[in-house]
Amino acid sequence: xxxxxxxxxxxxxxxxxxxxxxxxxxxxxxxxxxxxxxxxxxxxxxxxxxxxxxxxxxxxxxxxxxxxxxxxxxxxxxxxxxxxxxxxxxxxxxxxxxxxxxxxxxxxxxxxxxxxxxxxxxxxxxxxxxxxxxxxxxxxxxxxxxxxxxxxxxxxxxxxxxxxxxxxxxxxxxxxxxxxxxxxxxxxxxxxxxxxxxxxxxxxxxxxxxxxxxxxxxxxxxxxxxxxxxxxxxxxxxxxxxxxxxxxxxxxxxxxxxxxxxxxxxxxxxxxxxxxxxxxxxxxxxxxxxxxxxxxxxxxxxxxxxxxxxxxxxxxxxxxxxxxxxxxxxxxxxxxxxxxxxxxxxxxxxxxxxxxxxxxxxxxxxxxxxxxxxxxxxxxxxxxxxxxxxxxx
Numbered sequence: 001x002x003x004x005x006x007x008x009x010x011x012x013x014x015x016x017x018x019x020x021x022x023x024x025x026x027x028x029x030x031x032x033x034x035x036x037x038x039x040x041x042x043x044x045x046x047x048x049x050x051x052x053x054x055x056x057x058x059x060x061x062x063x064x065x066x067x068x069x070x071x072x073x074x075x076x077x078x079x080x081x082x083x084x085x086x087x088x089x090x091x092x093x094x095x096x097x098x099x100x101x102x103x104x105x106x107x108x109x110x111x112x113x114x115x116x117x118x119x120x121x122x123x124x125x126x127x128x129x130x131x132x133x134x135x136x137x138x139x140x141x142x143x144x145x146x147x148x149x150x151x152x153x154x155x156x157x158x159x160x161x162x163x164x165x166x167x168x169x170x171x172x173x174x175x176x177x178x179x180x181x182x183x184x185x186x187x188x189x190x191x192x193x194x195x196x197x198x199x200x201x202x203x204x205x206x207x208x209x210x211x212x213x214x215x216x217x218x219x220x221x222x223x224x225x226x227x228x229x230x231x232x233x234x235x236x237x238x239x240x241x242x243x244x245x246x247x248x249x250x251x252x253x254x255x256x257x258x259x260x261x262x263x264x265x266x267x268x269x270x271x272x273x274x275x276x277x278x279x280x281x282x283x284x285x286x287x288x289x290x291x292x293x294x295x296x297x298x299x300x301x302x303x304x305x306x307x308x309x310x311x312x313x314x315x316x317x318x319x320x321x322x323x324x325x326x327x328x329x330x331x332x333x334x335x336x337x338x339x340x341x342x343x344x345x346x347x348x349x350x351x352x353x354x355x356x357x358x359x360x361x362x363x364x365x366x367x368x369x370x371x372x373x374x375x376x377x378x379x380x381x382x383x384x385x386x387x388x389x390x391x392x393x
Contacts, residue, residue: 026070028169029176032079033068034185038121040064045138048123048130052379057386058138060087066117069177071170073149073157074266081117081153082146082174083129084181085137086188093188094393095221096141096195097175097209099202100128102255105150105159106285115152116145132197135382141195141389142182146174150284158284162201162235162259163266164208164322171209172217179220195389196226199381200345200374203231207324207334207353214331224392227335229381230345230374234352235259236319238345243295243307249343250293257298261287267318276303325349326356334364335388337381339372 026032041061046054064085071080086093103114119129126133129145137143149170150159160166175194182190194213198206210226232238242249242256257277261284264271273281278300281287290298306312334357338350347368354366367384369377 026077028070028072028077029173029180030070031067031177031180031184032070034084034181035066037064037066037083037117037119040121040134042138044121045134048121049135050127051131052135052382054135056383057135060089060138060140062087062134062137064119064121064133064137065181067144067174067177067181068117068153069173071149071173073154073170074166078149078157079153080147080149080170080174081115082144082178083116083119083133084178085129085133085143085145086186087137087140087142090140091187091189093142093182093186093190094140094193094195095144095175095178095182095190096136096197096389097144097146097171097206098128098132098136099171099196099198099205099209100145100148101198101200101202102161103151104288105155107155115147117147117152128199131378132199132382136197136386139386139390142178142188144175144178146171158265159262160266161262161284162204162232162322163262164204164235164324165212166266167205168209168212171205172213176220192220192222193224193393194221195224195392197228197385198231199229199378201232203228203345204233204235204322204324207231207233208322210330210332210334211324211328215328223330223332225333225335225389226330227337227381227385227388229337229377230339230342230350231336231353232345232349233323234325234349235263235322236316237323237325237352238349239319240307241346241348243299243304246295252344253293253295253298254288254290255344256295257281257290258284258288260299263318263322267321269314269318274300276300325353326360328357329360330357330362330364332363333388333392334362335367335385336364337367337369337377337384339369339374339377341371342374344374
């Protein structure tokens with residue numbers, strides 16, 4: 001939800017398609033290729049960090065690699081990529097995954113160029129890579145930043161967005177490929193400990209990955225802690241509240257419409273889109289380019305009524321499946337960060353996570369930033385996450 005500019009969506013005309021690459025046999029998570037994108041010294045890193053005083057965190061130069069690996073998309077094999085940033089002068093690999101926030105998946109708007117794996121050291125692109133990726137790596141962590149399906153190599157595919165079970169597949173496979181790279185192509189010692197972070201959409205990806213990894217990949221990774229900023233971790237509340245309020249924040253509507261499209265496509269719901277929308281929707285961009293900022297002119301009235309009353313049990317179940325505020329006890333600490341003036345993802349999302357996971361017995365902390373908006377607290381997030389993680393390493 002990183003500064004979504006509604007007018008820019010109107011520029012979209014069509015997305016091109018690429019012929020799918022031929023595949024050699026490979027398993028999910030297998031590292032297929034690695035290449036050095038570049039290296040930066042301490043002073044060069046300081047020039048690229050813009051969200052906080054770099055003097056407080058930068059200690060090491062870094063090297064950064066593009067990793068290509070096998071994953072799965074809607075049940076079929078596909079290749080994806082990510083960026084692995086490794087600090088110089090360390091002996092232990094403290095592995096950290098950062099999941100980036102919302103980007104518009106339009107080739108006209110450069111979706112094939114904004115993927116983290118394409119970063120080669122610029123000073124004015126890839127804000128998340130420069131600040132979170134370089135920042136935490138220069139502080140001593142090995143940072144993996146997944147591209148996500150729908151960007152970079154896979155720019156011709158629909159992006160799973162807030163359908164977190166589908167989004168997780170490429171992210172965990174990227175972590176497995178990163179682990180393989182560390183063990184086979186470096187002298188670093190890796191002890192299976194994992195830190196997970198994310199902002200906005202990536203905050204939801206962060207907390208869901210915490211849950212899925214401890215449940216499904218406990219032999220490969222041990223989640224020490226997760227830390228998310230303005231994370232969309234309670235999709236059920238977010239969607240229900242917006243529709244109940246008849247869209248009091250109109251600028252959220254294109255994002256929410258896209259989210260409904262993604263959840264419908266990538267979950268088991270898969271309803272004809274005319275049962276969800278009041279206008280023709282045939283792909284993710286048509287879901288994003290809404291004809292009105294009035295939700296009653298965007299969504300099917302029966303769909304809205306079913307969400308408002310809770311009577312559409314299939315939809316409510318899918319929304320619940322994409323929410324991570326209750327129903328599991330995290331092993332490892334959970335840190336939540338949220339500005340109390342965030343009008344894109346309200347702080348209520350994080351307070352429901354705080355209350356719900358504490359009730360499950362989780363160790364959860366909420367940083368509440370007074371007056372903070374959706375994109376004003378990156379510096380505090382980077383600094384406080386680093387301080388918390390350093391106490392646990």
